[in-house]
């Protein structure tokens with residue numbers, strides 16, 4: 001899960017596609033070159049034999065606006081490797097106040113950080 005996030009963040013689309021279950025894998029990824037993936041929070045995860053569920057929140061920035069993508073992802077283990085099957089995704093925009101903590105996770109106030 002984390003490695004897929006890193007691959008997304010770095011634009012390593014080959015890796016992202018490789019770890020996608022072949023039955024669900026898209027031919028290519030949408031161009032997200034304007035998207036800056038900032039932070040990943042794993043909210044919960046569970047595993048039962050070769051099936052896994054991960055609930056996560058990924059913080060990203062696009063055109064200087066903060067957003068959070070929240071997803072319940074399903075994974076299946078095939079030949080020792082976890083493959084992404086699908087997920088329920090919701091994207092919300094974040095509007096941090098100037099005195100709120102910056103969404104990037106630095107611990108600094110938004111007005112003194114990247115915003």
Ligand SMILES: [Zn+2]
Nearest residue numbers: 102104113114
């Ligand atoms: Zn920041």
